[in-house]
Amino acid sequence: MSTDSDIIRRSRDSPSAFGELYDKHASIIYRYAARRAGDFAADDVTSETFLVAWEQLETYDLDRDDARPWLFGIATNLLRRHHRAEAKMLKSAGKAASREALSDDSDRIAAQVDAAAATASIASTLKNMAAIDRETLLLYAWADLTYEGIATAMGVPLGTVRSRLNRARQTLRSQLSLEELDETENDHGRLAAAPRNA
Template identity: 50%
Template sequence: MSSDSEIIERSRDTPGVFAGLYERHAGTIYRYAARRIGVAVADDVMSETFLVAFERRAAFDPTVGAALPWLYGIATTLMKKHARLEAASWRGMTAAGAAEVIVDDIAGLESRVDAEASVQRIGLALRRMAKRDRDALLLQAWADLSYEDIALALAVPVGTVRSRLNRARRVLREAISRGQAPTTEVEYERVDSAAQGA
């Protein structure tokens, strides 16, 4: 089986070969986009990701090997156009859980309410989080990328990825432990500074 790099390299002379990369990774990119911005536009983001990748295939660094971090980076950039949809997705995180509450299950109701409140706080914290930190966090959590792969996807140094992930985790921990999420980016920075001083 050909590696991603080999497919991209061969597609420079034989464009149809690029379809192999699409077949290999389209589902993964679709699922990532669907989790971030919803299924309504995930297909568009996935398709546009591969269109951009095809157009920029000559710039792909074959020494990297796997193309998935590169594709995640393209998809993440494209999703910035859909920031409002992503924010709505975070707001709706509790809707699915609320619809599943069974009235007769009183014993489990309190734990469900606590869980729903936690999910709501996490969703709010993610929505208020700086985009650069949220992108790094979700590439690690949902795409299961390593620090090095996140650095490739976002075109930043690994040290920057570490800083962004640490900041994002501190803010999430603070939101959960205090029972509330920062309400503005200014408050986000205040919570982050307080966490650093602790």
């Protein structure tokens, strides 16, 4: 099977070969873009990603066999344009999960309520997180890139990726721990009994 660098090398001489790169990676770029900015933006981001890749074909480092970090880097830059849509989607997800948890009657099990509350909390934390940390975390979690792949995609050193992921994880842990503490305090400010495990 051809590596991405082989496909790109052939594409420089025969433009029709570029379709192989699209066929190989368009679906993962689309899924990543859809998770970041919604389905309405994913088609545009995917198309634009491969258009930019085509325009920058000569700049691709042929020593890299895997083009995914390069493509995710392009997609991430394009998604910055769609940041407002992403923030709106996270805000809506947080509100929807909160409404579901609040409007729930006895016909939902406790685990579903906990999941809805956790979704709202995570969505809110992601929305309020520094954009650069959120992008790094989502490239790791949703695009399934390695640290090295994220560094390539974002054009930063490996140590910067580690710092950003560490900061993002600390933000998530801190925010989720604070909310857990808030839920376990009683009216007198003392900790109530430990929350029950579902």
